[in-house]
Amino acid sequence: MSFSVAVSGASGYAGGEVLRLLASHPGVSIGAITAHSNAGSRLGELQPHLHSLADRELVDTSVEHLAGHDVVFLALPHGASAGIAAQLPEDTLVIDAGADHRLEDPMAWEKFYGSAHAGTWPYGLPELPGHRERLRGARRIAVPGCYPTSSLLALVPGFAAGLLEPDDVVIVSASGTTGAGKSAKVNLLGSEVMGGMNPYGVGGGHRHTPEIEQGLSAAAGGQVTVSFTPTLAPMSRGILTTATAKVRPGTGAAALREAWAAAYSGEPFVHLLPEGQWPHTKAVLGSNHAVLQLAFDGHSGRVIVSCAIDNLNKGTAGGAIQSMNIALGLEETAGLTHQGVAP
Amino acid sequence: MSFSVAVSGASGYAGGEVLRLLASHPGVSIGAITAHSNAGSRLGELQPHLHSLADRELVDTSVEHLAGHDVVFLALPHGASAGIAAQLPEDTLVIDAGADHRLEDPMAWEKFYGSAHAGTWPYGLPELPGHRERLRGARRIAVPGCYPTSSLLALVPGFAAGLLEPDDVVIVSASGTTGAGKSAKVNLLGSEVMGGMNPYGVGGGHRHTPEIEQGLSAAAGGQVTVSFTPTLAPMSRGILTTATAKVRPGTGAAALREAWAAAYSGEPFVHLLPEGQWPHTKAVLGSNHAVLQLAFDGHSGRVIVSCAIDNLNKGTAGGAIQSMNIALGLEETAGLTHQGVAP
């Protein structure tokens, strides 16, 4: 038995990665592949790495083309998914790779996105406490942002175990340029980004902050405040997140290690590395894996957690397919057994 | 049924890529993983991207550890494979990723490597005319070099079809740095290679020249002479080969295109791109695919063929496993269905 899947936004980076993973997924067949301005093109022109799908033609992103599939992936600009989802049958699994349905607080949405809130869907990060259960049988799934994925994987175990102070989390993330999308902008030209780094969206205004705080607060059972700074690194893929939080009095290195180890001991995709080994984004490139390491800095009273993921994979398409597998009752790792591609 | 496979040289780049591909191969089980100075280490320390094998321990590269498997991959320094192969049973499939058994002409070997020739094994480039047949049932296979793989894929169709002059082939290749191996050398430091390019081994003395000439000459049915210049590009993986040859009088663009199209029309891994689309190494990164395009330059009377492969994959480990599949009677594409990882 095979589930039919439609993929919208197929000319972009998220859509391309969804297709790459679906192409080798044993339980699905790829139906409509849709795009907006690129409708009518051969996929091989736009995604030349997808050899087995090269001759497929992109069709227009419309309800007509998306309907009639068991699963519909939406990789669309902000604000576009709710309207389409409303016109798809309720028993179609709709997976939104965009931001529209991630936030629970309508006011946070409106503050950061300036439009009406589209509602909240089950959040596709199965490793968070209780989330795997919520995803079983779900027919609407919000794919987490890539920065929140790495940030939550980094810090949730400590908050869930009650070991961290909620009021002064500092997170600095470096992302590869695919995180900024595929639209042609001068500041994203290779000439501009190769050989240099720069921050962007600094100062609390970054749209991912409320999503990170939402996840940490849920784990902590109370409001967590985050200072989050994203930076752009000269690499195509990957996020390296450095997350730090004050440790509660009386908590030592062993208790911290134990909390993280316990949180991820059974997880197929999230790995606390052996002591002394630190994450490298290349170790997860092209894969749905996340690698973590932590250190207790007694001097400053902080735990420093480093987490590396592939922003397009575990941070977007891989996480989406992992959630799809859970929702459909497939093996959770189906289609996601890729190792990292290194070096 | 599953074939047991041992992999030597597992701490290097070629060995790592063999393991990465074998880990998701449906027809094999991974037995001994061996190394020289790194014996005793945890694989996850040396190849942190191989998550499913992270806890495997490397053992010493010895006949004792390698024997008893159906297949043995040798990814060893020049001169080391013949001795080991001689001590392995004749019905063990031994696949040599090194150079020792590629050349047919002992004098060419001695000139370029300065040691006695170890003999010639069936050459693992199934897309060459007649080679797929030679690989069926073979129990010794020489894996082609990565430069020769891209060069032969680029030009053999034209020579096999009798369309090219044999006496003035010029090939310039750009390779990612993994082609230079994993040993610590100052000139291969990231600080030295990022942001720049340089040639190396220029002037006919490059060890891959006789291997390229051997393959082209076989296709042409007569001696082909090649000027080959390799350059080092600031990327981890990938080879972009620009190969040009004089076209025989009376041959036009259509005849050239037809020859290449016919040569690769049934091939699962080698793709002549639609006209107007040129190869990009990222389109094949992490995959066993090769992409080609050609243009007839009437002005200079030359055909220019561009070929992109992943040097570690189709250029080494992927080609090796493709040949293994043929030799063992498995599906030729087994374990090699990866798309390229882009962007």
Next chain:
Amino acid sequence: MSFSVAVSGASGYAGGEVLRLLASHPGVSIGAITAHSNAGSRLGELQPHLHSLADRELVDTSVEHLAGHDVVFLALPHGASAGIAAQLPEDTLVIDAGADHRLEDPMAWEKFYGSAHAGTWPYGLPELPGHRERLRGARRIAVPGCYPTSSLLALVPGFAAGLLEPDDVVIVSASGTTGAGKSAKVNLLGSEVMGGMNPYGVGGGHRHTPEIEQGLSAAAGGQVTVSFTPTLAPMSRGILTTATAKVRPGTGAAALREAWAAAYSGEPFVHLLPEGQWPHTKAVLGSNHAVLQLAFDGHSGRVIVSCAIDNLNKGTAGGAIQSMNIALGLEETAGLTHQGVAP
């Protein structure tokens, strides 16, 4: 005494590099800085590396703004420079960084650019035989293309010395992405170019071919035919050119070396490296230097010459200022004493 200089196209890469070099040139003062769509902007916004000029405002590219300077640099799209130059006084030194005035053959221009030929100006590559003299006192200068600069530096000594066959030159160049300009295109995004290589404009149709042939033919005293293939490399700056030509019978390695050594023995910016050392583009990054090495490949009867330059510097802005110095009677190296910036 100081010459006043106006720079047009100041928001682009060529214009930015001209400004960078002029800012530390002891004999000039920078007057109008002009742009088209960016007129009105602060320079520091568009060229954040030009600290000493950060607060200068860009004005519109018009004859009104450009007139009244001793020197005017034009870094404009094809076809735009002739009209402006015609309105500037004859004793203003006009330096065209674009292609309009490079070619001597109107038919070649029309074939490759599809418009009427604007005329031929003295060619700003002082190292070519006889060119330094033509630049003295010139008031119109055509800046060579970056590929022709590296190609001509590579091969002219051999043709000028009568050592090379004219009918089968093969050149393959790898260029950094700034060579493709600063306009926002998806295929030039960092995500697309980092970690990969691709050819472009293959097959004799590349616009730089007639310019390369023009220079080589002049040196050879007869028509030279070139097959030229440019490729795009994952680096911001730099061109590595691999140029090969058949060597005339009876010519050996020593005669070849002698010809190149003699040609460049007195040159301040072009360096034949000691035997055994090969060019690296990082060794010339940010500088007006060119480095070369050559090898005689007796096997194929070809000389292989490798030449590295910075495409924006010696290939554009540096070469332009070197020519300006000569035209104005300044020290030829004035403002160009930068070493390469490595690593």
Next chain:
Amino acid sequence: MSFSVAVSGASGYAGGEVLRLLASHPGVSIGAITAHSNAGSRLGELQPHLHSLADRELVDTSVEHLAGHDVVFLALPHGASAGIAAQLPEDTLVIDAGADHRLEDPMAWEKFYGSAHAGTWPYGLPELPGHRERLRGARRIAVPGCYPTSSLLALVPGFAAGLLEPDDVVIVSASGTTGAGKSAKVNLLGSEVMGGMNPYGVGGGHRHTPEIEQGLSAAAGGQVTVSFTPTLAPMSRGILTTATAKVRPGTGAAALREAWAAAYSGEPFVHLLPEGQWPHTKAVLGSNHAVLQLAFDGHSGRVIVSCAIDNLNKGTAGGAIQSMNIALGLEETAGLTHQGVAP
């Protein structure tokens, strides 16, 4: 009049950058160029970008070769400089690019370096309050580390103005690979670092932490505690530091901006960017400039300061020469007027 300068450690990255800058310094002449294992080599072999010094021969690093110059740069491994300095005349200006003489607290030195403290020399960061005065006429100068340079430039204005809480500074820095030096290590190979990021030396144990705390505490007039995490980015040069500190109650965005603007208003090399423009390491590449921007994150109560420098230039060689200029009574900007080299 010209000061004679000797440079030790000339085959490394710091020594190479010192030479690059000195080669165009109007007030100095370069005397002995020394190395350890590379003594006897031609400089052009080891530093191929230093064209004007290519034919200079490296001599052994010994007091004999270093003595007799007005200035001696020491770019040596930890622990090597004190012994040499002791044998040089007291009126020789000795500039130590290593760590030996940076820390004031012998216990901090011993804890992090495990050897006896060599003493404290005037600290070569002229932009710190009061430091320019201490450098005038100095004959021993300790060059700051590159991470401390960027961290102190980022936060000292806020502490000096009494606007920041001392007890919870969090700094995350990304450095180019030259920061890790030129010794051949597998983890620094281009194949390993291109396309990925990783942290290192995490958890309070990093040797630069006490140096950062020393500078911040001096500015604050009391102990400042820092959590510092360095990461390695895929670029040759550059440091991007993200530094955050809690803001004292009652302090707003305007007061913060004013403090930083005032601190750097007269500085030739340190630039607070216009609001809305964020630092990019490429804007300072190859130059002695530092660029900063800050944002007040009212949500978390933190100021976030971003600072970009070139680790080899302002972070090492440029800062050293700036301090030399002050010590010798030269123009402070002499030999340091380079713009950034971008893109």
